[in-house]
Amino acid sequence: MSALPAPTSSPSLLERPAGGALQLIFTTLPALLRLTCGLFGAVTALAVRTPPVRVPLLLAAVAALTCWSLWYATRALRVGIGPGLVAGDVTVTVAASLLAPLLVAPEVLPGEGSWLAVLASTTVINAQATAPARWSVPAGLLVTAGYAVGTSAAGNTVEAGAHAATLLMQTACAAMMAAVMRRWIGRADTSFADFQRLRRDVVLARTAREVERRQNRDLHDTVLSTLTMVGLGALPAGSAALRDRAAADLRTLVGLAHARSTPAGEPGDAGPVDVDAGLRTLLVTHPQLRVTATLPPCAAPAGVTAALVDATAAALANVARHAPDAAVTLRLSRDHSGIVVEVVDDGPGFDPATIPLHRYGVRESIRGRMAEVGGRAVVTSAPGVGTRIRLEWPNVD
Secondary structure, three states: OOOOOOOOOOOOOOOOOOHHHHHHHHHHHHHHHHHHHHHHHHHHHHOOOOOOHHHHHHHHHHHHHHHHHHHHHHHHHHHHHHHHHHHHHHHHHHHHOOOOHOOHHHHHHHHOOOOHHHHHHHHHHHHHOOOHHHHHHHHHHHHHHHHHHHHHOOOHHHHHHHHHHHHHHHHHHHHHHHHHHEEEEEEEHHHHHHHHHHHHHHHHHHHHHHHHHHHHHHHHHHHHHHHHHHHHHHOOOOOOOHHHHHHHHHHHHHHHHOOOOOOOOOOOOOOOEEEEHHHEEEHHHHOEEEEEEEEEOEEEEHHHHHHHHHHHHHHHHHHHHHHHOOEEEEEEEHHHHHHHHEEEEEOOOOOHHHHHOOOOOHHHHHHHHHHHOOOOEEEEOOOOOOOOEEEEEEOOO
């Protein structure tokens, strides 16, 4: 894997979290290193001015080095370290190295401890951290050559060879460390991107399934339910009840053609709506059922009210379909724990465990709706004992 190119601006931590963090480190540390070593070198350079040091030239070099260090750090922290900044740092260091006979006193050259040696080491390390290997390694070799030539001209070949070897070692080690870090960071970001794509695909697939499930449920509760009741004779042709149900079904189908402005079923998606009023309106659509209703005033968020009313509608539709002669009790209550709607009939009953998976009535129209708003539906029934459907929505205030 090739090294990451030198950035000109910070990458998004959301797009490349590992690479962005590495780039931040490889920008901040070189900036601070250049600033501190540059200022240290400027102060140290002025401490020893014995011949053959040219003091005017030394003062000019110190001023230039100080200005460059300040500019390098400021530019790096603001916009990042690009090729131009790396090339400028190498140029300043090589120029100072070639002027070593005029800038560094002979007595401070030995031991690789002169300000010039510190400047050269800082430059080769920064280059490896901030530029691709194809540019940083030649830059390190150029600095090494410039330092060796300059210190040899200053009359200290031992120092030239010793620190040149040190610079080569620093170049090699820093380049290898940077390459390894970039390679593994690149792999981490690739894995992260793959995970994000997989997660996005899963969310899209889940959303598509959810939309399909809701559409199937709405169709089951409207057109299919109405047609079934017509076929069973529960809604006579030409009756007002049939017209009302057909009109309500048409409104539902039209609504399916438009995207909803908020996710369906959110408890807090609108202000309070009267649950009792919705249930009374619902009873009008089932005149064929014998329903005893207890509906005290009760309000809930719009999404919750819709879920309670629609789930009750599905329960009543099941009664009309499977037990049209049964007596039905509809009760609405509310206490400190939440809202409860109960639909009880004395029909033939059934075994909830035997409901086929492809049937939507109980699984989606009742349980699914209540689950969407954070509630639940409890279906209790058995052959010969009738059916009780209890819809519960906990009080979340």
